[in-house]
Amino acid sequence: MTAEAASETGGAFLGVERSISGKSWRLREADEADALAIARALDAPEALGRILSARGVTPDIAQGFLKPTLKGEFPDPSSFADMDRGAARIADEIEKGGPIGIFADYDVDGASSAAQLIRYLRPLGIETPIYVPDRAKEGYGPTGESLLSLKAKGCGAVITVDCGAAAYEALEAAAEGGLDVVVLDHHLMQGEPPRAAAMINPNRVDCASGQGHLAAAGVTFIFLAALARELRRRDYFKGRDEPDILSFLDLAALGTVCDIVPLTGVNRAIVAQGARVMSAQGNAGLKALAESAGASPPFAEYHAGFIFGPRINAGGRIGDSSLGARLLSTDDAEEARQIAGELERLNADRKAIETAVVDEASLAADRSVVSDTEPAVIVASGEGWPPGVVGLAASRLVERYGRPAVVVGIEEGGLGRGSGRSIKGVNLGGAISDLRKQGMLESGGGHAMAAGLSIRKENIPAFESALSERLADEVAAATATASLRLDALISPSAANLALVEMVQAAGPFGPGNPQPVFAFSNLRVAYAERVGGAHVRAAFEDSSGLRLNAIAFRVADTPVGEALLNAGDRRVNLAARLKLDEWNGRRRVDAHVVDLAWR
Structure with missing residues (x-):
């Protein structure tokens, strides 16, 4: 049929x-013969066999696909460039007794990565001073000053999570200041990496791991496996208990889902196994967050992406950027309840702000779309739009107009901070990176489907024209072939x-x-x-x-x-x-x- x-x-x-x-x-597209064979092997409707075949599953691996295991998918940590070097450097610091600083991005991926590190190091008696930048005041990524502030707290080494791959000036300043930085990141890289004690990123040009689809939370989980291996090699755990990194799979799954990376290979195993750990509610923070949201186990990727994720992100978007990492790393049930309550309130405020920004941005976008020079990319800007919601607003404009969108919030002083979202087949991040190199932006970059930028208010009209001109052919080709796969x-x-x-x-x-x-x-x-x-x-x-x-x-x-x-x-x-x-x-x-x- x-x-x-x-x-x-x-x-x-x-x-x-x-x-x-x-x-x-x-x-x-699916192999109809395979689809029928899969359905018979699983004693399932042919529709399920077709679904699996269309995703590259063959009859011989169908059973395993439905039950992915971490053991079967886990990569060799040593296949990552600098992984062994980074693990050895942090092991040195653990043997000294720490403290070890953590610099984390303000989103869910950063918070869940930081919490994994804290939960691993805490039972070893290692203090972990943490720095999470204020999204509105400081923007993305570390500065030399922020990294060296952790050195001032006694840290001989700092681990950055979900950031650092492009922090050339900050890492140079840290190195000049005598601070070793181990970077755990997953963002795209080009050319020579910044100066660091270790730059662990499956998307660096010379990394042969083949794991470029990992989120930072996945990179962090694999780093902890490498660190545990290194500490065992040094007989560090003689006379003391070794932390169970499998108990952190809920955090690894949370970051993986919320960073919208491909759920294939080890990512799929992390999320499948992590959902079970999440459902056991061993993490006090996630348990409190579920209670405040009225959610109950069993949990799946939906809960990670649509219940937990938005609430954790709310702190970084319009409140205290450190709330997410604090919530996910605490073992104190009362502290967890207080933070979860605050995040619940902030998420409600975020929704109201987002609605207002989307309404204003839509009015601006409507004027552009009905103009004689209908742009290939929607660019909307407004005074006072919080940087924490512009990405969400951009997503709504993409849904509405079916083309890439960039939304920019303009701060006092005329600096705009923006976020963009794209459509399949249009490399928005690449175009924004090119315009940054041309001097049109103060900063900017990202990947094909999403990007961030900062820009002077007076440059926005020229940026809008240049971006639409740059992407016109890609957008025309993408929209001409827009299809829905069933x-x-x-x-x-x-x-x-x-x-x-x-x-x-x-x-x-x-x-x-x-x-x-x-x-x-x-x-x-x-x-x-x-x-x-x-x-x-x-x-x-x-x-x-x-x-x-x-x-x-x-x-x-x-x-x-x-x-x-x-x-x-x-x-x-x-x-x-x-x-x-x-x-x-x-x-x-x-x-x-x-x-x-x-x-």
């Missing part, structure tokens, strides 16, 4: 060349609890292992209602009258939302993800609407 549907009108799935959201529907065509009767539970076993889902999207053909919108301001709750019926409950998030003012609310008797094809909805002991399947197409 799916193969026939896919062959309609030159490969468009169900004949959908242009959906209501403007996408062409395409069936994800995994299988099923009926509402097949969207049952058994299928959803089997699909969940194919997770964790994220970049590199996308959440499956199912197609449903020839449905009637039986009910639709706007809920929660921007969402639409709906129900679909097939020709036999069987219903499929659904929710469409943040679509009320988009073409998809308008179609749902005004469908009348017209019939639609539906693209949706299937989710398990549990409430008051009741379990049912909900369809999360991804797209619609008129029949």
Whole structure:
């Protein structure tokens, strides 16, 4: 059935060349024979076999894919450039009794990385003074002054986490000041690395580990394995207990999910195993955060990315940047409850601020989009927009306009701090790096899908023009071929609890292992209602009258939302993800609407 549907009108799935959201529907490529063999081997629906085959799974590894193990995926730490050197340097400092400084980025990846280090070193009696920069006042990454402030506290060595790969001046100042710095980072690098005691980054040019998909939390976890190996080699643990780094998998998983890195290879194992550790609630901070958010185990990547992550990030966005690392590293239940409560409050404030900024940025973007010179990239700027929410606002503009967006908050004095998000096929970070080299930006860089920058207010118009000109061809090509990949065509009767539970076993889902999207053909919108301001709750019926409950998030003012609310008797094809909805002991399947197409 799916193969026939896919062959309609030159490969468009169900004949959908242009959906209501403007996408062409395409069936994800899979080996149909393998899909059937996988389904038989797992005693599962063919739809699951197709999902796995489309992700490169063959029948002989299907069972293992559903149960990834850390042992099977863990890389040799020595394959990372400078890993053994960095582990030896920190082992030297441990043998001296410390203290060892930690410089951490203000986001979840930085906080979860710092907490792993603190939790490893604390039982060894090593003090860990920590420095987390203020996002608004100091911006990203270390300065020479901030690193040397840790030296002034007695630290002979400092470990930076989720930053440092581009901190040439700061690391040079630290070295000149007699401070050894071990960098644990994962951001893209070019050319010679900065001066450091060790630069551990799978994305440095000369690193042969093949683990460039790791988040900093994953790099930190592997570093701790190397450090433990080095300390064992020195017989350090004779007469003392060795910290259990496996107990830190919840933190490694948290950073991995929240930094949106590909969930393949060791990342997939970290998240799968880490979710189990997270669900055991051994971390006082995560337990308190779950209680304040009204969440309960079992936990999965959804909780890491949408429940824990935004709350931890709220401290760095609009509050105290150190709150996340403090929460994740404390063993004091009362302190954890207090910090979790503060993060809950800050997250509510962040949501309100984000909404206001998105509304203002959307008005500015609307004026650009309807102009005669419709830009390839949306650039919106405003006075007083907090740097902690501009990235979130940029993401919302990408969702709305389907093209890259950069949002800049302008501070007193005329300096703007901005964040950008891109679309598949458009290298936004590379373009911003080029414009920085041309002197148009005070600073800037990132990767293909996301970037940060600082810019003088008076340079924003020229930057907007130059960025759109630089990326025009890439954006045109990307938007011309915008498509939605679907995994299988099923009926509402097949969207049952058994299928959803089997699909969940194919997770964790994220970049590199996308959440499956199912197609449903020839449905009637039986009910639709706007809920929660921007969402639409709906129900679909097939020709036999069987219903499929659904929710469409943040679509009320988009073409998809308008179609749902005004469908009348017209019939639609539906693209949706299937989710398990549990409430008051009741379990049912909900369809999360991804797209619609008129029949």
